[in-house]
Amino acid sequence: MTDIHIKDAQVVTASGVQHGEITMSDGTIDAAGPASAVPTPSNPDTVIDADGMVALPGATDVHTHMHDDELFPDGIDFASQTASAVAGGVTTVIELPTQTPVTTPEAIQRKAETCSTLAHIDFGLVAGNIQDPDIDVSGIMSAGVADFKTFTADPYLASDASIAALMRHVGDAGGTVRVHCETQGLLDDARSTIVSDDPEVYMGSRPLEAELDAISRAGYFAEYADCPLHVVHISSGSGAREAGRFKSRANVPVTLETCPQYLAFSKEDVADKGPFLKVNPSLKSDAERERLWDAVQDGTIDLIGTDHFPTYRETRDVGWDDIWEPYAGLPGVETMVEFLVSEGVHKGRLSWPRLCELVCAAPARSAGIYPRKGSLQQGTDADVVLIRDEEYEVTADDHTFVGGWTPYEGQHWSARVDTVIAGGEIVAKDHRVRSTAGRGQFLNRPL
Ligand SMILES: [Zn+2]
Structure with missing residues (x-):
């Protein structure tokens, strides 16, 4: 069963950008690419309309x-x-x-x-x-x-x-x-x-x-x-x-x-x-x-x-x-x-x-962890970032970082991390973290 179905995204990989979709289940990517190449899931838990946002690994x-x-x-x-x-x-x-x-x-x-x-x-x-x-x-x-x-x-x-x-x-x-x-x-x-x-x-x-x-x-x-x-x-x-x-x-x-x-x-x-x-x-x-x-x-x-x-x-x-x-x-x-x-x-x-x-x-x-990380290939970890266009002034007040400062304070930027998915779970939205400590795993580097 599909956990998340992302629609209407600009899907970016190291080889190109394609308008398309991403589906994932059990923490891994099922498909990513043009809509014609992504089988339509019957009953996804969550559908995200990316509304043209960029999707990166x-x-x-x-x-x-x-x-x-x-x-x-x-x-x-x-x-x-x-x-x-x-x-x-x-x-x-x-x-x-x-x-x-x-x-x-x-x-x-x-x-x-x-x-x-x-x-x-x-x-x-x-x-x-x-x-x-x-x-x-x-x-x-x-x-x-x-x-x-x-x-x-x-x-x-x-x-x-x-x-x-x-x-x-x-x-x-x-x-x-x-x-x-x-x-x-x-x-x-x-x-x-x-x-x-x-x-x-x-x-x-x-x-x-x-x-x-x-x-x-x-x-x-x-x-x-x-x-x-x-x-x-x-x-x-x-x-x-x-x-x-x-x-x-x-x-x-x-x-x-x-x-x-x-x-x-x-x-x-x-x-x-x-x-x-x-x-x-x-x-x-x-x-x-x-x-x-x-x-x-x-x-x-x-x-x-x-x-x-x-x-x-x-x-x-x-x-x-x-x-x-x-x-x-x-x-x-x-x-x-x-x-x-x-x-x-x-x-x-x-x-x-x-x-x-x-x-x-x-x-x-x-780090010896590709393509499990850093790609959107089928079967790899379902880690995806959606990025939207937005003009704003950078301030540490908007950040999760506990130190209370950023060297970029006051700069004017045009891109915002919208939604973050890790292992098929939505773990952050608008810099607000939804995950809990202890869900991450040690990546014992394959030799
Ligand atoms: Zn260092």
Whole structure:
């Protein structure tokens, strides 16, 4: 029996857009495509007249920081943050370690169990943050995790030799290493030249060249070690070009990620938003931002994740007086889809299929969960997002996110996430979440 029948939608996949319908039952897609190709269900539980809205596969965000009891304050946990995700059309998240290390099979199992009791949506995990390469790589992979995160910068700086050894071990085992690319020596020297506490000096402490140097070296390390590489949160067009150079010559798989904040903001915006744009890597120039859009358009960048990092508004406000005080990081999981449709698709920078590739198909492939996630193929998980055209001013008051702020406050957007379906259930409508914590499942990555 059909659970949901969506009619009159513009159905988007990575290969095209078709006016059509979607049917689903028992949590999976039965059919999606032109009405002539979708058998009419006899007695669906729910019929949604999409009235011409766009239907995308649910988005997968491969870069989120949502659960760390040692670090995040009360109220910020995997329940509240996956609720924020689903409100914004993200139906799968990959959770990365923050302060608490997740570097053993037992730690993976514990985190998977805890997060399962809290998750509104399906999720995967990443191992990290790895400074000592002497870890049980195959045990971690057997526990369902094939991605390993390491850093070229504080506070989780790993030595060159440790990164090389980690890549050898992970490459041998068939996993992927994800690298935060900023060279600590350049960050140290740049910081030593700054005496002010003003928010506008922060970008000077994390220069573009630190990113370029670390990206370039991560590429050589991956080739040396014969290890698949994922470069997280590339913050500049030049960084994307640098990474693109080794992606095209590399003899190992390379995926490149950027985040909405690097497409939305440049360091010129910090005069207005101050500590609410403190993020690592830092924002770069407006010219770099424009070049990054080019790299997203031309396929140099493979996918978009958010690097979602939740904090309360009060803990950021202190940064107006002392920018070194608050944590770096921005909430973004709830705004990614609406931002990319409003500023990307509606402004002619991205086609709908390219958007689908960037936030649905490519992230799911990168996480090892495609086509179960990121497609609308028959038999895959019934995760669907309906998006409507609407002009509005962005405000955190409209969001599910509990932190009470968004860096996009006051922007004028033209796309709204209308309805979100996960596993064949309507889990959010107009940013109001209907699902309950604990319905999401750990995606033990198939090997
Ligand atoms: Zn991150």
